Amino acid sequence: MSRLEKEAQSSCCSSQAEPELNETEDTNSCCSEKKPAEAAATSTCCSSETDEKETSVTSACCGNDDAEEAHTETTPSCCSTGENATPKNSQPEGPNTMEFKVNGMDCPSCAATIEKGLKKAKEIQSVRVNYGTGKMAIEADDVTVYDKIPDQVRKLGFEAEVLNKNKTMQTYKIEGMDCGSCAMTIEKHLSKNPNVKEIHVNFSTGKMQIDHTTNHKEIIKEVQRAGFDASVDSFSNRKETTTDKKNIGASTTTISGIFLALGFFGSFTSIAPELITALYAAAILIGGFKPARSAFYAIKSGSLDMNVLMASAAIGAALIGEWFEGATVVWLFALGNSLQNRSIERTRESIRSLINLAPSEATVKSGDQLIRKPVEEVSVNDVIIIKPGDKIPLDGEILSGTSSVNQAPITGESLPVDKQQGDTVYAGTVNESGSLEVKVTKLVEDTTIAKIIHLVEEAQEKKAPTQAFVDRFANVYTPIVFALALLVMVVPPLFGFGSWGEWVYKGLALLVVACPCALVISTPVAIVSAIGNAARNGVLIKGGTFLEKAGAIQAIAFDKTGTLTEGKPKVAEVIALQNNREELIGITRTIEEHSTHPIAQAIITYAVERNIPAKQGDAFKAIAGKGAQATINGKEYFAGNPKLFKEMEIPLREIEERIDALQRNGNTLVVIGTRTEILGVIAVADTIRDITVQSIQKLKQVGMEEMVMLTGDNEGTAKKIATETGVDRYFAELLPEDKVSAVKKLQDEGKRVAMVGDGINDAPALATADLGIAMGGAGTDTAMETADIVLMADNLEKLPHTVRLSRRALKIIKQNVWFSLITKLAALLLIFPGVLTLWMAVLSDTGAALIVILNSMRLLKQK
Incomplete structure (x- = not known):
């Protein structure tokens, strides 16, 4: 299966905190990201083994964040693997616990299958499989059981490999290898040494991973006997030294x-x-x-x-x-x-050279004193001071100060980014103006730059x-x-x-x-050179396979909200049919307060700015792909797209012309009403990113055949955005599963298709496309870990360069x-x-x- 890693894309499918809503779960096939050859992304695998008492409204949470789908979710959580679901990023516990990476899981029910299958073995005490992270933790009485696990998992239809081994594997830098046969010679030579448990030599990176029970000097001597030179390679050893x-x-x-x-x-x-x-x-x-x-x-x-x-x-x-x-x-x-x-x-x-981007020391604030420390000695929650002109040594959150930060080493962005209290900063970026006080959020080995280096290698x-x-x-x-x-x-x-x-x-x-x-x-x-170039320009290409695919792409499908547009819409107009604007906004705020979608947030922000409070409501519920509802003072109220009210057979005659005019001007509409009447309309508009138009023009210049926009917006809005951005074609009024169908339609036309999204939403479409490209990787670990190609910046600026480089x-x-x-x-x-x-x-x-x-x-x- 070629898309195993990406099919774990939807982080919403990992176990989350239980939501606060009180309605029955509505599962809209959010986790059905399958290969194109498999079932369409409409299977209801999410709901397998879900506790009936859970109350999360899950419709479409993994699939879409476009305008008309504003009301298709009310919480960020969506599915569970059952009572045995483990928290995301679960780690092995205890000395007899081994962690494995599992490939081939299409949905959480696969995780449940593996758990049940392995629990039958008497020697195994516990099995915890996490679909979201693609990891499995097993605790057993007899450590010899771990050697049999990959075979047992394979019988269940999946692939497993040990992760814990990385903790005992040591890395050496090998010099003198001319081609892959040299790497094979070293592997074969050292594997015959009784002190060597496991060895992997990679010609491309010039690195050797080895698990041994002897000392470094003996390993280096053995490599030298095979005709090559070796030295211990460490992330902390930032200055590469040349040997005699x-x-x-x-x-x-x-x-x-x-x-x-x-x-x-x-x-x-x-x-x-x-x-x-x-x-x-x-x-x-x-x-x-x-x-x-x-x-x-x-x-x-x-x-x-x-x-x-x-x-x-x-x-x-x-x-x-x-x-x-x-x-x-x-x-x-x-x-x-x-x-x-x-x-x-x-x-x-x-x-x-990326290793040297981040400084080796940090200025740590301890009481009233400032102490210089090696970055390896700085802990999470320590406070560090970054002066103007200094490189930021570790990832962290700004506690005080404002500045502009040059993030080009990480994201490839051409312009500095303004930062203030509460914003995230990354190791290796440059503080250009003001002094910053930053709380460290990641250790040196866990920083974004460290992950980039690890993922690229x-x-x-x-x-x-x-x-x-x-x-x-x-x-x-x-x-x-x-x-x-x-x-x-x-x-x-x-x-x-x-x-x-x-x-x-x-x-x-x-x-x-x-x-x-x-x-x-x-x-x-050639692959090492291209991947290295991309990494230095803020693009992670996750392997030679995806580099080759990117070079052969003929069409690119873009998610609209947050990709082509800012993803931060604002209320453009409020039409109250009963001449009570505040009442209308208050009702809408009440319905939308349980949603994290940008459209809902825009309405809430609009209400907060005008000090219009929410009303007392209950029985909140999402209506898949159409809107949401709530009961206020014993009466049901609905907020959603015009389609919702047409299906409820509520006449829109008196505002139909206004609705058409607003949609033609690119507005997304939220209609508010009851089961019997329309109370009003709130028009919300999103702004197109400045860099979007430039990027699409450059993609056309490099010979991209077709660029397509996928959106849940109405026809009028989609047409206007398509015209302004310069895309060749658009698909409007899409539900989450419709995006998969749109991608398949492009593939059926004989095109190799790339899908660009935010790396978390639109998972089924990203998985179905020939190539999945995630944006904003610098702030999203999930995107960095799972997408085929990651644009570290939260815009399309580097996409033309990526296509050109791949070709x-x-x-x-x-x-x-x-x-x-x-x-x-x-x-x-x-x-x-x-x-x-x-x-x-x-x-x-x-x-x-x-x-x-x-x-x-x-x-x-x-x-």
Whole structure:
């Protein structure tokens, strides 16, 4: 299932506090976010195992926040997984508790299925599955039970992996890896060490995750034995240090090159041939020691990497008397590796540099004193002082002071944001003007910038479809060409076709060509570069798969409220048919006070500003997709869209013309009345974001085929907003499930569709779309954790850049793959006529790899 993480999108489906309402639960299929191939997002999975005594009104809470749906919810909570539901962010309790990440849950009833299935085991004391977070906590008497849990969960139709292991896994930075086969060599080598429990090496990030029972020095030595360098990597170690190993590697390459040059120029003089051979041999020994050592451990580990191929070629060349060729192979290989490593490190630094955005120390207020402390020693609720011009060291809430803060490092916003008491500030952003007193709300490892770094590195580890295909191809290609090289060395001379020396030489050249280095790194380096560029510009791309999808998107569907518009509507006009405006506003405020929707809040704010109090009411109830009702002084009152009153057969004749005029002017209408008469109308209007129009124009410039607006608003409002924003098409008067249908309709037209929403609402539509894009990630942990792509700022400013970057990344990946394949094919064809020499084969391999890396690095500089 490709959308597992995003299908946990709707945070409203995790357990929430019990609401205060007193009406029966009305479930409007809010949690039915399925894949397009599955059932439509109208299943009623939310209501499974819900306590009948619960009183929450849940209609459409996960699906829509548009204008006409203003009254489809009265509380932010919507569903529960039953009596065993756990609080969001539940953590393991006790020493015998293990936490797992569960993939494949479509709705809370899935969580209940897993709980029931696992509880049958006698050894398990308790099981707590949280659909909202996608996590499961299990407590058992026997710790060996935990090893069986993934298999048991798989039998139930889901996938589970241990999360607690991350607490014992240590991270090391690995230097010297040229491609994925190097990572495999390290993994295989260390996995044979009895002190190593688990190991994962990632070439893209240059990181090794390892769970071991020995010390750091021993692990570093083991990595060095495999031919690479390692150092402990820590978030707190903010300044990346260069090791002496790099200098040693550079010096051995230089010395090897000097001996090669002396031998080459000496061959044109009268120097004895034995001395020339000795110089070449010295070049091979000095430059080839590290590759030979790596090749030894690769063979020992059962891995066929580039070091094995190059070492075989160099030794073979020496054995047949081609000392110059052997020395040239070694030196070019070492030089190519050195250049590749430096280039790849630059792409990795695009993420590591984010660590240095936040200062390593903070000024903590303690009584009347100000104390400088390392950020690791600052606790939640400590008060820190940020002076003008200083970087903010930790996430927090402003207690006093006003300032403008440059949030570009986090959100990518081009302009500073004004901040005042009660606002949130983020680590790594810059306080530009006033002094601020901030209460710390997150530890250094939990800050937004820390999460960005973690999520981006995690994203780099996820293989894109192209990369997965290339890796599979390389796994087949290398052993086939290796076997072919051996046959070329042996078969022709056995049958009298040429001399042994001739065919062994061609076989050695074929060995070098067997190394698919350029092909293997063609995709991951481009992906790392693109994801790094996006992260520095306030966009989180959650993996190569989504990067590729973003580049192939043909249509974008936008939620209207809060995405294209500010999401902060205001009352534009009040029409009281019985000439009692205050009475009308008071009744409406009473009905709307139980809703958190922007339309309801606009009416409440309007009433508060005019000191119009709410009345005493009860029996509050949401009417799905149409409005809400309440009983005041024993009489039922309704507030909703005109459709509600038409269905109730209450005539709108006397205000029909006014309603049409207001809707044509882009107003959203809340009609107020009883079961027998209309009392009045309140018109509410939302404002379009300034950046929206610019962003849509830029999306058109980059060649986006169609932009669509999805809204619950009436036809008139939708048409006006569509005209003002410049979208090509709109779908109006949509219920939550209708948004899913709209996205499917676009897909049925043959388009690959992206859906842009706020990351919490519109979950079914986001899940149905080919790509889900959430806005405002800097303030929403849920969006950061679950969406495919997250725009950290609460606007569309960076969306055109994201599309442009993704398309360019796809283009560069294709260039890299084709260039690598053509280079290899040309080399293979030139071997047999004798045109391609051994050193030319090495040059073609390392040169192609370097060109691929440099081509990918262009993505780092895209603005």
